[in-house]
Amino acid sequence: MRQLVYDDDFKEIVNEKIKYWQNVSDIPKKVKDYITSLSNELIFRTYNDEYGYKDYCSNCLKELDVNHYCEHCQKSYTNLNKKYIIYLSQKYISDMKYICFYTYVFDVVDDEVILYNIENQLNYDHLAPLKYKESTLSIANIYDVKKDYLYERINGDTLEYSQIEAFFNNPEVEEKFTNTYIEFCFPSNSNQFLYTDNLDELKKSALYKYSQIWELKDKFNDNDFTLSSITYNPIYCKEFEYLIKMQLYNLAIDCSKINFGKGKNFKDIFGIDKKYYKFMKDIDITSEQFDLLKMYPTTDLALLEFISKGIYAFEVLKEYVKLEDLKKYIESQEDSENHIRRYISDYYDYINGLIMLGADLKDKKVLYPKNFYEEHDRVSAEVMIVENPNLDQKIHNLSNILSLNVYENDEYIIFPADSISSMIDESSQQQNCVRTYCERVGENDCQIYFMRDKNAKDKSLVTVEVRDGKVVQARTKFNKDIDSRQRKFLSDWEKVMIPIIKGDN
Ligand SMILES: [Zn+2]
Known part of the structure; x- marks a missing residue:
């Protein structure tokens, strides 16, 4: 694409190549088509305390029927994977002027990587990109900035305005960065998308050429990405490239949040025996699951899910019981499927009570009483009596x-x-x-x-x-x-x- 501009001395008009998209007409057709296809499929979902959720048509904001059909627009929403669901509070649904979504698009210009953030306000019928300066991130600029600050900015979910100010008032943050960055949208996860069709282009850029980021195309396309996973992590974290090569894609996406050990072998780096690698790869382990796995090594995914429901309790409990056995025990108790978290925290109380009373924790009848709550209450009463003898x-x-x-x-x-x-x-x-x-x-x-x-x-x-x-x-x-x-x-x-x-x- 080219444009007519004055030369530097304002003497002649020259025909110059456009480097940056400055208005809607500069956005390539493929990107525009992508954004249009998104807006046609999006639904809005609000959570309601007692009755689950309600879904709304993104075109007219009327509630959809159970089959996700909008009577007003006579349109069916069929693409209901998480990518197309935007979570909003009721307040935003009733005040539609705030509703918009953002699409990130990479572009490589003269070896510099640019990340555009295109805003699409749904109440207007067209794309409304922010002004060029406010909607683009030059990745080279990011690279210049001290990485600790960048990390805080990018990994913070929502920041108060005062925090943003404190960040930008830091003299170490360069002005040119401030100008482009302050207005840039920070991720809230549910109303942002990444255009993935041109990720291969990043192989041409100096900053991304080793990153392997293009291997994450499918995950990014499902909206499993954060701003850090497309900027900070591939550039700063050397683990990013290795994790992708090891097919641990979810860990790569989150790699700046994970503490990897130093050393040469798998165990030194991951803090867990190499025999778990296949399992990690098979389930494409997430950073949350990885933390649980390190705490309690297992290849039982259901057990990891169980542990995730009471991490702090299990960190103590694993010293006294095999968590496999505890899971079976709790699941055998009355109505436990609906109250797993309550059972876990009450079991934790129970064990603490037993420890205080000096009970024999090797005895299976003590650890796994037939009627849990009967024993739990008896132990609580005893503990209270011991603590208050009079x-x-x-x-x-x-x-x-x-x-x-x-x-x-x-x-x-x-x-x-x-x-x-x-x-x-x-x-x-x-x-x-x-x-x-x-x-x-x-x-x-x-x-x-x-x-x-x-x-x-x-x-x-x-x-x-x-x-x-x-x-x-x-x-x-x-x-x-x-x-x-x-x-x-x-x-x-x-x-x-x-x-x-x-x-x-
Ligand atoms: Zn509608």
Whole structure:
């Protein structure tokens, strides 16, 4: 492409080759076609706390039906892989002027690599690239800048404006870089794309010629990329090239976040035995999975997924149990598939409790009790008693006095908590936090009573908190409100209740 411009002395008009795209018409047709094909397929997705997500037509912003069909535009969205889904908050959907997406495009000009960032605002019918200076990154300029700063900038997800200012106020960051970089879009991952058809061109450039970045074409095309994986990593990290040659593509994409060891052999560099290499390659291991693998070497992918649900707990637990066995055990517990994380953190508590009580952790019956929560609660109660030797006695003594307030009608009975165990049991049955009230109850700062069905006295029904002779809280399971019959019972009880104030006992 050529353009007519004045020569340097402003004397003659000359026919000069265009180096940089300055407006929409400079963008090659293939790139424009690519962007158009994207905008035709994109859908917007919003997450809703309780009901999952909703999908919207990117053309008219109306909600799509279950088959991803837009009645308004009479259009079906069929390409539903992650590349075409843009996550937005509801606020942006209702205020469409902010909706845009970005396409990165590499270009090589006179040995210099340029990265363009083309903005496409969907509410206009056409491409709206930012002004040239603000939308291009000269990779050579990046290369000039001190790499630590660059790393922070590029790997930071979203930065506050003050952080950006602090970065650019640093005298070590060159002005020419500042000018092109400050307006450059930083990745948010879901609304950016990379044009990959010309990645081979980078073989011609001095900076990228050894990088092997073109081997990542398929991954980049699926939108597995970050700004660092196309700029910082291939240029600064020598591991990038090697990881690609080893077919560890996901690690290459994230390589600047990984601490590789020094040394010549696989184990020194990766911190794990070479026998795991095939597994790593087969699953194209991610940097998150790699961290887990180093912590607990295994070729069981499901086990790694399990470990990812409670990394900090497992770092301790792996000293006491084989995580393979623990996974099987937890999976055998009631309703565990929906509560894996809760089971893991409660199991962690359980083991810590056992350690404190000096239990035999070699005993399989101790490690894997038949009914986990029953044992868990028993251990919690014991731990609390050991930690507060007088507390259990205090609660018990107080309950003898509070028993003056035992009350019943035809249907219900109400009686005071009489031990730490009774409160932990109530807490567990009701899924509430009454177990944390033990100290307050022991000090008679408040009183806890259990209201139950007369013919099911062991089964929790309503947990009642009393202060100064008044009911201040009465909740059923999961902290739900009580019904009108239960309320009537409690108000009848309140009328005859003897207030037992702190200091009276
Ligand atoms: Zn539509």
